[in-house]
Amino acid sequence: MQESELKDLATERSAIARMGSLHRMHWIVVGLSLLLTFGAWYITREQINSRVADRFDRNAAQVLELVSERLQKYEDALWGGVAAIQAAGGDISYDKWRTYADTLNIETKYPGINGIGVIHHVQRTEIDNFLARQRLVRPEFRIHPDQPGDDLFPITYIEPSALNAAAVGLDIAHEANRLRAARRAGDIGAAQITAPIVLVQDAERTPGFLFYAPFYTENVSSTLAQRRDNFGGLVYAPFIFHKLVEGVLGRDSRLVRFSIHDNDDVLFDEGDTMPEGFVPQFTKTRTLHLYGRVWTFKIWDAPQFQALTGSSEPMMILIGGLFIDTMLLILFVTLARSNRRALAFADRMSQELTRQMHSLAQSNKELEQFAYVTSHDLKTPLRGIGYLLDYLGEELEPFVSGPEDTQEIEDNLTRLHGQVRRMENLIAGILEYSSIQNTNNKLSVVDTHTLVREICYTLDLRQDQFVFDGHFPEFTTDSIRLEQVLTNLISNARKYNDNPDTAVIRINVRDMGERLRFTVADNGPGIEPRFHARIFEIFQTLQPKDEVESTGIGLSIVKKAVELYGGTIELKSEPGAGTEISFDWPWRIDIENGPEQKRAA
Numbered sequence: 001m002q003e004s005e006l007k008d009l010a011t012e013r014s015a016i017a018r019m020g021s022l023h024r025m026h027w028i029v030v031g032l033s034l035l036l037t038f039g040a041w042y043i044t045r046e047q048i049n050s051r052v053a054d055r056f057d058r059n060a061a062q063v064l065e066l067v068s069e070r071l072q073k074y075e076d077a078l079w080g081g082v083a084a085i086q087a088a089g090g091d092i093s094y095d096k097w098r099t100y101a102d103t104l105n106i107e108t109k110y111p112g113i114n115g116i117g118v119i120h121h122v123q124r125t126e127i128d129n130f131l132a133r134q135r136l137v138r139p140e141f142r143i144h145p146d147q148p149g150d151d152l153f154p155i156t157y158i159e160p161s162a163l164n165a166a167a168v169g170l171d172i173a174h175e176a177n178r179l180r181a182a183r184r185a186g187d188i189g190a191a192q193i194t195a196p197i198v199l200v201q202d203a204e205r206t207p208g209f210l211f212y213a214p215f216y217t218e219n220v221s222s223t224l225a226q227r228r229d230n231f232g233g234l235v236y237a238p239f240i241f242h243k244l245v246e247g248v249l250g251r252d253s254r255l256v257r258f259s260i261h262d263n264d265d266v267l268f269d270e271g272d273t274m275p276e277g278f279v280p281q282f283t284k285t286r287t288l289h290l291y292g293r294v295w296t297f298k299i300w301d302a303p304q305f306q307a308l309t310g311s312s313e314p315m316m317i318l319i320g321g322l323f324i325d326t327m328l329l330i331l332f333v334t335l336a337r338s339n340r341r342a343l344a345f346a347d348r349m350s351q352e353l354t355r356q357m358h359s360l361a362q363s364n365k366e367l368e369q370f371a372y373v374t375s376h377d378l379k380t381p382l383r384g385i386g387y388l389l390d391y392l393g394e395e396l397e398p399f400v401s402g403p404e405d406t407q408e409i410e411d412n413l414t415r416l417h418g419q420v421r422r423m424e425n426l427i428a429g430i431l432e433y434s435s436i437q438n439t440n441n442k443l444s445v446v447d448t449h450t451l452v453r454e455i456c457y458t459l460d461l462r463q464d465q466f467v468f469d470g471h472f473p474e475f476t477t478d479s480i481r482l483e484q485v486l487t488n489l490i491s492n493a494r495k496y497n498d499n500p501d502t503a504v505i506r507i508n509v510r511d512m513g514e515r516l517r518f519t520v521a522d523n524g525p526g527i528e529p530r531f532h533a534r535i536f537e538i539f540q541t542l543q544p545k546d547e548v549e550s551t552g553i554g555l556s557i558v559k560k561a562v563e564l565y566g567g568t569i570e571l572k573s574e575p576g577a578g579t580e581i582s583f584d585w586p587w588r589i590d591i592e593n594g595p596e597q598k599r600a601a
Contacts, residue, residue, distance in 0.1 A: 026332045029328070029332075030325060030328060030329055030332070033321075033324065033325045033328055034321075034322075034325050036321070037317070037318065037321025037322060037324070037325060038318070038321075040317050040321060041314050041315075041317050041318040041321065044313055044314045044317050045314035048313065048314060052281075052282075052309045053282060055305075055309060056256065056281075056282040056284070056301055056305065057284070059254070059255050059256045059301075059305070060256055060258075060284045060286070060299040063249060063254070063256060063258060063297065063299060064286055064288060064297060066248050066249055067248060067249070067288065068288060068290070070112065070244075070247075070248045071211075071290060071291070073110065074110060074113060074211055074237055075191045075211070075213065075291075077104055077106070077110060077113075077116060077237070078116070078191060078211060078212070078213035078235045078236070078237060079191070079213050079235075080100075080104075081097075081100060081116060081118070081213070081235035082213050082214070082215045082235050084096070084097075084100045085118070085215045085232070085235070086215060086219070090215075090216070090217040090218070090232055091217075091232065092118065093137075094134075094137045094138065094156075094157055095137070097117075097118055097157040097159070098157075098159055101115075101116055101159035101160075102159070104116065106159075106160075107160075110247075111246075111247030111248070112239065112243055112244040112245070112246065112247025112248050113237050113239065113244075113247070114163065114164065114199065114201070114208075114237070114238040114239055114240055114243065115158050115159055115160055115163060115164045115167075115237065115238055116158070116159060116235070116236075116237050117155055117156070117157050117158030117159065117164070117167070117235070117236055117237075117238075118155075118156050118157040118158075118233060118234070118235055118236075119153050119154065119155050119156065119172060119182070119212075119233050119234040119235075119236055120153070120154060120156045120232070120233040121151065121152075121153055121186070121231050121232055121233045121234075122151075122152045122153070122154060123150065123151065123152075124149075124150050124151070124152060127143070127152060130154075131143070134156065141168070141169055142169050143169050143171050144169055144170060144171065145171065145174050147171060147173055147174045149173050151173060152171050152173055153171060153172045153173045153178075153179065153182055153233070153234070154169055154170065154171050154172075155167050155168060155169060155170045155171075155172065155236075156168075156169075156233075158238075163201065164201050164238065165201070166200045166201045167199070167200050167201050167238065170200060172210070175197065177194045177195040177196070177197050178194055178197060178210060180194075180195070181193065181194040181195070181210065181212060181292065182212055182234055184292060185212040185213070185214045185234060186214045186227060186228065186231040186234070187224060187227060187228065188227075189214060189216075189227055190214075190291075191211065191212060191213045191291050192211075192212050192291050192292045193209050193210070193211055193212075193290060193291040193292055193293045194209045194210045194212075194293075195209070195262060195263075195265070195293065196208070196209060196241075196262050196265040196267055197209060197210065199238050199240060201238070202240050204240075206240060206241065206242055207240075207241045207265065207266065207267045207268070208238065208239050208240045208241055209238075209239050209241070209267075209293075210236050210237070210238055210239070211236060211237045211238075211239060211291070212234040212235075212236045213234065213235045213236070214227075214231065214232075214233070214234050215232050215233060215234070215235060216230040216231060216232050217230045217231075217232040218230040241260070241267045241268045242268060245268055251270075254302065255301065255302055255304055255305035255308065256299050256300065256301055256302055256305060257270040257271070257273070257274065257299070257300055257301075257302045258270060258297055258298060258299040258300070259271055259297070259298045260295050260296065260297055260298075261295070261296045261298075262293055262294070262295055262296075263294075267295065274303075275303060278303060280300035280301050281301050281305075281306060282300060282301045283298065283299065283300045284298075284299045284300075285297065285298050285299075286299070441478045441479075441480045441481065443476050443477060443478060443479075443589060444476065444477075444479045445474060445475070445476050446474065446475065446476070446477055446479045446482060447472075447474045448472040448473060448474070448475075448482075448509060449468065449472035451479070451482070451483060451486065452466075452468070452472065452486060452490075452507050453466075453468075455483065455486055455487050455490055456490060456505070458487075459487075459490060459491055459494055461490075461494060461503075461505065464504075465494075465503055465504055465505060466490075466504070466505045466506075466507065467504065467505070467506045467507070468507055468508075469506055469507065469508040469509075470508045470509045470510050471509060471510075471511065472509050473509070473511070473516070475516075475587060475588075476588070476589075477585070477586070477587075477588075477589055478565070478589055481561045481564070481565070482585060484557065484558075484561055485518075485557075485558050485561050485562060485583065485585075486507075486518070486520070488554040488555065488557055488558045489520040489558060489581055490505055490507070490520060491554065492554055492555065493505045493520055493521075493522035493524065493579070494522075496524055496525070497522060497523070497524040497525070498524065498525055502523075503522060503523065503524065504522070504523050505520065505521070505522050506519075506520075506521045506522075507519070507520055507521075508521070512584070514586070514587060515567065515584045515585060515586050515587060516584070516585045516586075516587060517582060517583075517584055517585075518582065518583055518584075518585060519580060519581070519582040520580070520581050520582075521578060521579070521580040521581075522578050522579055522580075523578045524578055524579055525575065525576065526573045526574050526575045526576050526577045526578055526579055527571070527573040527574075527575070527579055528574075528575055529573075529574070532571050532573070535555050535571070536555050536556060536558075536559045536569070536571075537556065538553055538556040558581075558583070562583045562584070562585070565585065565586050565589060566584075566586065567583055567584035567585055567586070568583070568584055569581065569582070569583040569584075570582045570583070
């Protein structure tokens, strides 16, 4: 063995030996795999967290919207009471107010409200007359508690009366929050909410508030002075805050919990209801300006929210990725060990080969001699064969290219050209069939009458060979696919006619409501019923390929394009009676949605 060969073997052995241990490339692959694993885990976690955060934001916004909408609904009820008082001439009797309150059906239509009533603005000089009028109907009526002011604001009516009996006759002027909001409502002529108070009818002494809407004794109250002079009182509704929340936002149906503050006063707080050790994933603070008050909402996710939105997908990706990385490392270690075992085996084989070198030396010499003789003896006949082939080529060249070419050679060449052309058509048909699923076509306005006429002219049909029937509309659609379908059907109607020059093709369009019904009928030889399903299969044709140049793809393209837009295709044909193919096409197509959603609007 030559020295260079020995060096090559040594180099190869050294390379194999290096493969017997983990080197830098192995660690790079493992490192990249770990990086990919942690990257996929991080991205997936962030995407899920983003979706969950969006869902929390929607739930939090829903809380604020429901509170605002429900208070607006309550306000409408208050203004309805004001309208009833104004319609009665600026005041209303006890019986009429009860009738109005009954029509509201507040227990059902206004959940969360504690009642609806009337507060009259009474000057101290008029207190005796006021009490006399009220005691005509309710002898037990009295104003309480006593307070030294000149203006009294007694709760005259409140329904349902049984639930709010403690509030009847209560002079709200005895307490600053009640009085301040009442005067503010009268001054500005708008609904107002009091600061947090405790209702006298609330045995639990929990936070509540009053909701006022002012009414006036005269309709003209455009200035502050006029409003104060004509201030007749208030239609009001008392609220116990936790009942309001229960009526507006049922706890069981919510995925968030919240607290509400009015400045430093706590109106409502669900923090104490959280399980011990529970840590919210999201918190949000929002303020609502409502009828003269500013309510601060602190909203956080409930345990049900975390249970519903929790996802193990990021952790599964991380565990799966680490498992794959571990398997990859084990594979590298296993391969390294296998390489070491292979190297040891190669060394043993090398020693065995060395021992056989001497015994093979003589055999090699004999083989070299045999090769020399064989090469020398075969050169001459092989050279002769080569000369003979060259000679035959030169002799046949005039025969092939001269005027005396045989018809058989021309037929073979023609057949080869035909096969090449058929292969080109077949490839084109396959490409066209595979591109049907592409939905990137733009919609355009199509005049179906013009489209069909141009197709007929393109297929070399004479004017007397095609007949239009029905109404051909102009509409916006996928013109490329529609033209593709019609071209294939009209082309087949002409191509498979026994005499294409006498073919007559009738094209009909009918409005089926949500879809159009296109029909292409011909006077061809017809199709036996047993072949009706087969002709729509790809690469299927009923005519011998040497009689009609066909790939068997055209009707497959038609069927696939029609079904892409949710349509159906129907074949009617009998031998000798021609063929009629109908298909549905949608009036309107939403090109942005997938094929499954492309239906008529």
